[in-house]
Amino acid sequence: MIVLRLTRAALSMLAVSAVTLAQLNLPSKATWDDLSLVLYCSVFLIAAFLLHDAVFTVDYIAKAARAREYELQLRASLSATIGELVDEFGVRWDEVGVYHYRLSGFRWRRRLTKVGGMLAGVPPNDMPTSYDIGKGVPGLAVQERMLVTESWRQFVERWEQSRPRDWEDQPSDHRYGLDWDELMSSDRVEAIVANPQYSAGRLTGCIVVTGPFKPLQMSGSPMRRIMSNTATQIKHLGPPPRGWRNHAS
Incomplete structure (x- = not known):
């Protein structure tokens, strides 16, 4: 990509220089009469580059609009989930986070990538942007294809009293x-609930909820129902538009 950009910049500079010199009759008009083919090619290159830039700009604006629309719809779905959790469990709305992770990558190197999340009404930064399959509560939920829950803060604090070797065993x-370093550097959210998401019979990602939930609340029917509703809403949104990550706020 860098080589192409440098090549285009060099060709543009040469083409513009040729047209400018021809307009000024430098070094002479006769010179450019003999180099008319070069002049025509230069004009063609300038026009082609201008057309390319115009098409690229229109395409970028269209993609950005689709990405913003998708992001707004996703935020609305995740915000509605927070409302359901607050009503069902009586927790504070600013203590609950909801996240959507989507499977990405090739079959031999699949991972969960965070598409979006909501915490206290704004996109949060307290959860990793991605998980390898089998790593963390979300990664294990996808690997085992089942709901996985953990009182994460207590879990980490309990293991802090142990030796790294005991953990690795x-x-x-x-x-x-x-591993031990990943455990110690993990975010100390109070509790994590992760549930795989499916679409058209295929595993597509994971819905993750964090907050001050008790063990029975995390694995009970109300939580499963709420997470299922969220997965259905997100499924109806479809996959993120192409290039959404370049335009997401």
Whole structure:
């Protein structure tokens, strides 16, 4: 890409220089009469580059509009989920976060990428932008294709009293696929609930909820119903538009 841009810049400079010199009859008019083909090619290159820039600008504006529309609809769905959680469990709205992760990458290197999230009415930054399959509560939920819950803050604080070697000796699923450094650097959200998301019979991603939930609340029918409703709403939105990440706020 850089090579192409440098090549285009060089060709543009040469083409503009040729047209400018011809207009000024430098070094002479006779010179450009002999180089008329070069002059025509220069004019063609300038016109082609201008047309390309115009098409690119229109396409960029259209993609940005689609990305903004998708992001607004996603935020509305996640905000509605926060409202349901507040009504159902009596928690404070500014303590609850809801996130949508989508499977991305090739079959041999699949991972969960965060598409969006809501916390206290604004897009939050307290959750990782991606998870490898099998890592963290969301990664394990997708790997096992089932709801996974954890009182994460208590879980981490309990293991802080142990030695790294004791942690590493645990089975991978018991430590959520994390090594000691990953565990210690993880965000200390109070509790995490992760549920796989499906569309057209395929696993497409994961819905994640964080907040001050008790163990029975996290795994009970009301939580499963709310997360299922969220997954259905997001499924109806369809996949993010192409190039959405370049335009998302």
